[in-house]
Amino acid sequence: MGRxxxxxxxxxxxxxKHCGTHLALSENIVSKSFHCRHGKAYLxxxxxxxxxxxxxDRVMMTGMxxxxxxxxxxxxxxxxxxxxxxx
Numbered sequence: 001m002g003r004x005x006x007x008x009x010x011x012x013x014x015x016x017k018h019c020g021t022h023l024a025l026s027e028n029i030v031s032k033s034f035h036c037r038h039g040k041a042y043l044x045x046x047x048x049x050x051x052x053x054x055x056x057d058r059v060m061m062t063g064m065x066x067x068x069x070x071x072x073x074x075x076x077x078x079x080x081x082x083x084x085x086x087x
Contacts, residue, residue: 004073007048014042019075021049035061041080049073055084 012026024047034041053069058081060067067081 006074009048014044016049016072016075016077016079018077019072021072021074023047023049023072023079036080050079052082053078 006021009022009025013022014024014026015022024044028044028046029042030045031043032040034043047070049072050070051073053071055066055068057064058067066084068084069078069081071077072079
């Protein structure tokens with residue numbers, strides 16, 4: 001796997017609830033109007049310290065979307081998903 005470099009953010013941050021690794025800044029929030037099966041979800045324009053899972057089509061409240069889970073690079077917890085553009 002190689003050596004892991006984790007970015008540390010400054011300011012109001014959002015972090016992994018399992019290990020505390022920094023994931024995003026509050027200024028990168030695009031929308032707070034999302035919901036997932038576990039409750040409230042935010043849409044960010046930029047996140048760090050994550051890796052992507054496999055791309056899949058998933059039925060969501062707004063229909064079918066192509067997405068990939070995003071995983072914390074430190075502890076491996078799924079911290080959300082990202083929309084994938086299929087061009």
